[in-house]
Every structure is written in structure tokens, then in C-alpha cells.
Amino acid sequence: MSDRQDERRPETALHARREGPTSGKKVWFITGAGRGMGVDIAKAALAAGNAVVATGRNIDVVSKAVGQAEDLLVVKLDVTSRPDAEAAVRAAVERFGRIDVLVNNAANFYAGYFEELTPEQIERQLATGLIGPMNVTRAVLPVMRQQRSGHILSISSGAGLMGFEFNSAYCAAKFGLEGWMEALQPEVAPLGINTTIVNPGFFRTELLTQESTTYAEPSIADYAEGHAARRAWYEAQNRQQSGDPAKLAQALLLIASQEPPPRRFIAGADAIAVAEQKVKDLQEQINAYRDLSTSLARDEVKGAEDRR
Numbered sequence: 589m590s591d592r593q594d595e596r597r598p599e600t601a602l603h604a605r606r607e608g609p610t611s612g613k614k615v616w617f618i619t620g621a622g623r624g625m626g627v628d629i630a631k632a633a634l635a636a637g638n639a640v641v642a643t644g645r646n647i648d649v650v651s652k653a654v655g656q657a658e659d660l661l662v663v664k665l666d667v668t669s670r671p672d673a674e675a676a677v678r679a680a681v682e683r684f685g686r687i688d689v690l691v692n693n694a695a696n697f698y699a700g701y702f703e704e705l706t707p708e709q710i711e712r713q714l715a716t717g718l719i720g721p722m723n724v725t726r727a728v729l730p731v732m733r734q735q736r737s738g739h740i741l742s743i744s745s746g747a748g749l750m751g752f753e754f755n756s757a758y759c760a761a762k763f764g765l766e767g768w769m770e771a772l773q774p775e776v777a778p779l780g781i782n783t784t785i786v787n788p789g790f791f792r793t794e795l796l797t798q799e800s801t802t803y804a805e806p807s808i809a810d811y812a813e814g815h816a817a818r819r820a821w822y823e824a825q826n827r828q829q830s831g832d833p834a835k836l837a838q839a840l841l842l843i844a845s846q847e848p849p850p851r852r853f854i855a856g857a858d859a860i861a862v863a864e865q866k867v868k869d870l871q872e873q874i875n876a877y878r879d880l881s882t883s884l885a886r887d888e889v890k891g892a893e894d895r896r
């Protein structure tokens with residue numbers, strides 16, 4: 589079958605090329621594949637014999653970062669743009685006929701105290717970290733629903749599990765991402781679509797460089813000391829993170845190959861420590877006010893419970 593025919597009959601073309609999940613070869617669609625862990629995920633997926641749609645705001649940067657490969661399609665996608673998302677998904681389906689794994693990876697980091705972050709900075713954080721993944725997923729879901737298969741992996745963070753000082757905007761985006769993903773899971777599971785939230789700890793990418801991190805302007809004396817200390821700490825972490833994004837990419841390949849894939853993957857010993865602390869905190873918070881909490885039912889409900 590010629591490439592031209594592939595373009596006209598993508599779904600038939602795909603079955604003819606046996607690129608569906610049954611053959612083990614999948615079509616990965618990755619956001620933010622020009623820098624950071626998106627590059628490693630794209631390279632790992634290609635090296636494992638998959639087809640990859642590597643997307644980013646600048647396709648030259650993505651092409652240079654990911655390199656050349658027969659089963660690679662590079663497409664422009666700013667995740668804050670719904671038209672970009674729709675066009676990128678169309679291009680992916682025209683080329684490969686399907687999308688098996690969506691990786692919502694692209695994000696940035698607006699760091700600072702809530703009151704020092706401007707409302708516009710918070711909106712930009714939510715636009716890339718929360719609304720962006722929603723835009724791309726909204727464009728991909730009709731394809732996955734038609735296939736009655738697919739896997740949506742969204743990269744959250746330890747900051748999607750626990751609130752951290754100086755991270756109020758980033759945590760808001762990542763907590764939002766988690767709530768949305770957890771609610772999406774039962775909506776799409778009956779349609780054969782799986783979801784996985786990934787919580788990485790610190791990985792050595794470009795997230796803490798000035799290309800990806802924007803610090804709030806120090807403007808409130810009450811926060812001056814904390815702001816200076818937190819900013820110095822984050823700047824010192826840049827290029828010192830212990831996590832290896834190439835290993836994370838390999839782990840995600842394994843996660844995506846599971847039948848069914850896990851709903852959550854906590855990536856890194858530091859991320860596990862955060863998750864365990866969160867579980868402990870929640871249990872303590874439950875226990876501290878269990879009696880008060882369980883005394884809140886209406887009297888007739890409580891009476892019925894007591895009579896049982």
C-alpha cells in the first residue's frame with residue numbers, strides 16, 4: 589500500500605501495517621518533546637520500535653532533539669492552543685492511522701509565594717499544566733473512543749500529591765491535573781481507554797532553567813526571607829537532580845506495556861517518600877477528628893444506624 593493510500597484510508601492502512609496494540613507496536617503522541625523528559629520518552633518509544641508523534645512549540649527544536657527516524661512525525665503543538673491540538677491529532681491520524689499512547693508531558697514552573705505570583709502568572713501556570721493536557725486529551729479522545737482502546741499518561745509531580753511552600757501555582761495545576769485524570773478514568777474505562785498519573789520526583793531535565801521556570805518578583809516584605817531562601821534552593825537544584833530521565837522513559841515504556849496499565853506510577857525514591865508522607869498525613873487527619881466527623885449524619889439516619 590502506498591503512502592498516498594495510507595493518507596486517504598488511515599484506519600485501514602494501520603491494520604494493514606499491523607501497528608495496533610496487538611502487534612506490540614504502538615503509536616505514541618508526546619507533548620513537549622523538544623526539551624527535557626519528553627525527548628527521552630520520544631527516543632525510548634522509537635528505539636523500542638514504536639511510531640512516535642513528537643510535538644512541541646518549535647518543530648525545528650523537536651526535530652533536532654529527537655533526531656531522524658522512519659516512524660517519527662514531528663508536529664507543532666502549543667498545548668495552550670486548541671486549534672494546534674486538533675491539527676496535531678489530525679496529522680497523527682493521517683500519518684499513522686491511530687493513537688495508542690498519549691503522553692501529556694509539557695509543562696513549565698511558575699515558582700513563588702501565592703501573593704507574589706500575579707494572577708496572570710497563575711493563569712499561565714494553569715494554562716500549560718492543567719488546561720493544556722485537557723486540550724490535547726479532548727482532541728485525542730474521539731480517536732481513542734473510535735478505536736475502543738488507548739492509554740492516556742499524564743505527567744503530574746510530587747507536587748500533585750502534596751502542597752509545597754513556593755509552589756502554590758504549580759501545585760494548583762498538578763492537583764487539578766490529578767483530580768481531572770482520576771475523574772476521567774471511570775468515564776473512559778468502559779470505552780477501553782486506560783489512564784495513568786505519573787508522579788516524578790526530581791529528574792535532571794531543563795525544568796529548573798530560566799527557559800522553564802519563572803520566579804515571582806519579590807514584592808512583599810513578609811515573604812522576603814522565605815522567597816530568597818526558596819529561590820536559592822531551587823536554583824541550586826538545577827542540574828543536581830538525582831533522577832535520570834532516560835531511565836524514567838524506559839520505566840514509562842514498561843508501564844505502558846502492562847495489561848492493564850497502573851492508574852498511578854510514582855517515579856523515584858523521593859516521590860515515594862512524598863506519597864508515603866501524604867498517606868500518613870491523611871490518616872492522622874482522619875483519626876484526629878473521626879468522632880466529630882462521624883457524628884454529622886441527620887438524627888433519623890443516626891437513629892436507624894443505632895437500631896441496626
Ligand SMILES: NC(=O)c1ccc[n+]([C@@H]2O[C@H](COP(=O)([O-])OP(=O)(O)OC[C@H]3O[C@@H](n4cnc5c(N)ncnc54)[C@H](OP(=O)(O)O)[C@@H]3O)[C@@H](O)[C@H]2O)c1
Nearest residue numbers: 620623624625645666667694695745790791793794795800
Ligand atoms: N524534572 C522534574 O524534576 C519534574 C518533576 C516532577 C514533574 N515534572 C513534570 O515533568 C514534565 C516534563 O518536564 P521536564 O522536567 O522535562 O521539563 P523541561 O525540561 O523544562 O521541559 C518542558 C517541556 O515542556 C514544553 N512546553 C512548555 N510549555 C509548553 C506549551 N505551552 N506547549 C507545548 N510545550 C510546552 C517545553 O517546550 P519549549 O521548549 O517550547 O518551552 C519543553 O519541551 C512536566 O509536566 C513537569 O511538570 C518534572
